[in-house]
Amino acid sequence: MARTCTLDSMVTVELERVRKSYGEFIAVDSLSFSISAGQIFGLLGPNGAGKTSSIRMMIGIITPDEGVVRLFGEPFKRSHLHQVGYLPEERGLYRKITVRENLALLGQLSGMTSRDAIARAHKWAERLDIAQWVDKRVEEMSKGMQQKIQFIAALLHEPELIILDEPFSGLDPINANLLKDVILELKDQGRTILFSTHRMDQVEKLCDAICLVNHGRAVLQGSLREVKAGYGSRFVQIAYEGDGKFLSRCGLVESSNNYGNYAEVKLCAGADAQALLHAAMRAAKISRFEIMEPSLEQIFIDRVEKANA
Amino acid sequence: MPSGLRNTWIICKHECSKRIRTRSFLITTFLMPGFLAFIIGIPAVLGAHANHANQRVVLGCARRDLAEMIRDRLRSNTNDSYNVTIDPDVSDAELKRVEDDLDTNRLDGIIWIDAAALEKGTAIYERRSARDFIWQQLVRNSIASSFNRMRLAQTGLTAAQIDDTMRGVEVEMRFRGGRSGETARDAAAIVTVLLLATVLFITLLSYGVMIMRSVLEEKASRVIEVLLCSATPDELMAGKILGVGAVGLLQVVVWGTMGLAFAAPRGRMPMAGHVIPLSLMIYFAIFYLLGYLLYSAMFAAVGSAFNSTDEAQHWNFVLISPLIFACTLITPVAAAPNSTLAVVASLFPFSSPIMMYMRLAVETPPVWQIALCFAILVGTIYVVQRIATQIYRVGILMYGKRPGVRDMVKWLRYA
Numbered sequence: 001m002a003r004t005c006t007l008d009s010m011v012t013v014e015l016e017r018v019r020k021s022y023g024e025f026i027a028v029d030s031l032s033f034s035i036s037a038g039q040i041f042g043l044l045g046p047n048g049a050g051k052t053s054s055i056r057m058m059i060g061i062i063t064p065d066e067g068v069v070r071l072f073g074e075p076f077k078r079s080h081l082h083q084v085g086y087l088p089e090e091r092g093l094y095r096k097i098t099v100r101e102n103l104a105l106l107g108q109l110s111g112m113t114s115r116d117a118i119a120r121a122h123k124w125a126e127r128l129d130i131a132q133w134v135d136k137r138v139e140e141m142s143k144g145m146q147q148k149i150q151f152i153a154a155l156l157h158e159p160e161l162i163i164l165d166e167p168f169s170g171l172d173p174i175n176a177n178l179l180k181d182v183i184l185e186l187k188d189q190g191r192t193i194l195f196s197t198h199r200m201d202q203v204e205k206l207c208d209a210i211c212l213v214n215h216g217r218a219v220l221q222g223s224l225r226e227v228k229a230g231y232g233s234r235f236v237q238i239a240y241e242g243d244g245k246f247l248s249r250c251g252l253v254e255s256s257n258n259y260g261n262y263a264e265v266k267l268c269a270g271a272d273a274q275a276l277l278h279a280a281m282r283a284a285k286i287s288r289f290e291i292m293e294p295s296l297e298q299i300f301i302d303r304v305e306k307a308n309a
Numbered sequence: 310m311p312s313g314l315r316n317t318w319i320i321c322k323h324e325c326s327k328r329i330r331t332r333s334f335l336i337t338t339f340l341m342p343g344f345l346a347f348i349i350g351i352p353a354v355l356g357a358h359a360n361h362a363n364q365r366v367v368l369g370c371a372r373r374d375l376a377e378m379i380r381d382r383l384r385s386n387t388n389d390s391y392n393v394t395i396d397p398d399v400s401d402a403e404l405k406r407v408e409d410d411l412d413t414n415r416l417d418g419i420i421w422i423d424a425a426a427l428e429k430g431t432a433i434y435e436r437r438s439a440r441d442f443i444w445q446q447l448v449r450n451s452i453a454s455s456f457n458r459m460r461l462a463q464t465g466l467t468a469a470q471i472d473d474t475m476r477g478v479e480v481e482m483r484f485r486g487g488r489s490g491e492t493a494r495d496a497a498a499i500v501t502v503l504l505l506a507t508v509l510f511i512t513l514l515s516y517g518v519m520i521m522r523s524v525l526e527e528k529a530s531r532v533i534e535v536l537l538c539s540a541t542p543d544e545l546m547a548g549k550i551l552g553v554g555a556v557g558l559l560q561v562v563v564w565g566t567m568g569l570a571f572a573a574p575r576g577r578m579p580m581a582g583h584v585i586p587l588s589l590m591i592y593f594a595i596f597y598l599l600g601y602l603l604y605s606a607m608f609a610a611v612g613s614a615f616n617s618t619d620e621a622q623h624w625n626f627v628l629i630s631p632l633i634f635a636c637t638l639i640t641p642v643a644a645a646p647n648s649t650l651a652v653v654a655s656l657f658p659f660s661s662p663i664m665m666y667m668r669l670a671v672e673t674p675p676v677w678q679i680a681l682c683f684a685i686l687v688g689t690i691y692v693v694q695r696i697a698t699q700i701y702r703v704g705i706l707m708y709g710k711r712p713g714v715r716d717m718v719k720w721l722r723y724a
Contacts, residue, residue, distance in 0.1 A: 092530045109316055109536065109539035
């Protein structure tokens with residue numbers, strides 16, 4: 001059910017040369033990016049890159065030392081928060097009270113009445129197959145279920161901007177799939193979704209655009225298509241049986257991610273993939289050899305390693 | 310309602326309803342006073358029960374007139390519940406015989422005054438147990454006054470002269486407090502005030518620590534991050550402090566009501582309504598609220614700065630030290646409410662909620678001291694709340710390394 005959305009051409013989130021430091025430590029350094037309305041946007045980066053600090057600045061938990069954060073086209077103000085849903089990486093609910101009480105409280109803080117919050121909580125609980133747990137205390141529930149409750153808490157007030165920090169962590173494949181379907185429904189409704197994650201496979205499947213941060217700075221950003229296209233086609237996947245040392249001996253490989261029987265390889269600039277295939281065939285039995293776009297994970301590792309070198 | 314106030318109100322309601330339904334609140338509010346009353350009441354009830362039974366007492370005495378006097382006094386002092394048999398035989402063999410009767414439950418007590426005891430002015434009162442401790446004093450008084458009467462009679466005084474000599478003296482305590490309608494206060498009122506000051510101490514301490522634990526729990530369970538997406542740290546802290554404070558006040562009101570309900574029909578008990586003036590009740594509420602606002606903010610800041618109760622232990626002790634100091638001064642200040650120590654302790658903001666309350670309860674301090682106490686206290690609350698809020702604002706998002714004083718000072722400069 002697609003909503004009529006007037007925000008299509010609008011920018012939902014914009015960070016402009018934002019900086020945040022804690023004493024000597026610079027968490028975010030002159031970071032700029034923007035997220036268009038209705039997009040699924042991936043904020044990527046290794047641990048400590050500044051993702052959480054960036055998100056906290058977007059929702060006013062901390063204020064930037066320099067730069068501007070804009071939400072829905074205006075400089076940040078607290079009234080924007082009723083339009084923002086946030087699932088933090090570190091899940092947190094009151095353990096000693098029931099799911100219903102937790103959601104009623106969080107719903108009220110998001111501007112709803114207690115009754116509306118409970119009514120919507122029931123609908124969401126049914127959608128996520130946890131309706132029978134609504135009157136249980138949080139401490140009685142498994143981690144995965146708590147995760148779903150937290151997800152509901154972020155969506156209860158039907159926010160325009162949904163910020164999900166590692167939304168799939170701790171979920172089994174069935175529940176991860178359920179959550180993915182809900183996220184796609186939200187996108188269809190025109191809502192803007194910001195993902196912060198290390199899980200590149202999910203970003204690759206879901207995101208329209210990304211920003212990769214390292215040491216508080218953006219090292220790569222744009223639409224997923226542009227990012228991959230800009231990275232060239234120097235990537236090869238090889239499935240083999242035998243000695244994998246040919247990868248380091250052939251002189252054609254700039255870097256590789258070798259799993260023993262399978263390797264993801266980045267060729268040196270100007271190297272010929274056919275030459276690598278010949279070298280591989282001499283050393284091992286090759287069952288698959290594919291020249292392909294780089295995976296986001298390869299780009300991630302490559303960029304972060306380069307930045308840290 | 311403005312959004313900030315609305316959030317504070319929501320958090321306040323949440324804290325209240327969450328705590329009021331806990332088992333520990335119900336136990337401490339309703340069962341604890343009942344348990345204390347039970348512990349204190351049981352011996353009294355047992356003692357009273359023992360007195361109401363027909364007490365069979367043998368009074369062995371070498372002098373008939375003294376024995377009769379003791380018997381009459383015992384009867385009148387115990388509303389005839391002592392059935393006293395006078396035994397003129399005070400030989401060792403007779404003592405042995407009546408002791409056997411006592412051991413075999415045929416007797417409840419023996420009062421023994423042989424010739425030697427009569428000479429020295431001593432007496433023995435034997436019971437199977439020391440259970441009736443209240444009434445032992447009555448027996449002692451009955452024997453002592455009878456001895457005195459006997460001695461006075463020996464000097465040649467008539468019965469009327471002896472009555473006149475032995476007449477008690479009524480001492481009426483007065484003080485010039487200056488409050489209308491209050492001219493005297495009895496010891497019971499002072500006991501009540503000491504009790505209230507102690508309740509003030511216990512409540513400030515326990516609810517302060519409760520705030521700290523609650524903040525630590527929210528930080529450890531990471532629920533704080535979710536709350537911060539909707540409410541500011543200031544709103545969260547204010548809501549929590551008001552919510553927990555209201556629960557504390559409710560508990561004190563319940564205790565007070567139970568105390569009055571329990572004590573009022575008995576009249577003699579110190580809690581009887583008329584001995585605590587309304588003004589002292591109001592002062593209690595004011596000092597509880599001011600003391601609570603001061604301490605709760607500090608406990609909240611400490612809770613936010615650390616990651617666990619163990620880490621916060623050291624600071625916990627630092628915070629409760631002035632309260633413990635104030636508690637140790639309760640009796641000296643009650644005894645000398647105008648001493649320099651009392652004045653200083655009642656102006657020092659970290660002890661003034663208890664100390665000034667004590668002084669107000671036992672005398673009327675100069676108005677300027679009361680005004681200065683409030684001014685210093687309110688000013689300190691303002692400063693402490695601001696510092697505590699800033700520490701809280703930064704601390705709740707800081708995980709990992711245990712912060713030192715220097716770190717916290719640094720946090721004060723963060724935006």
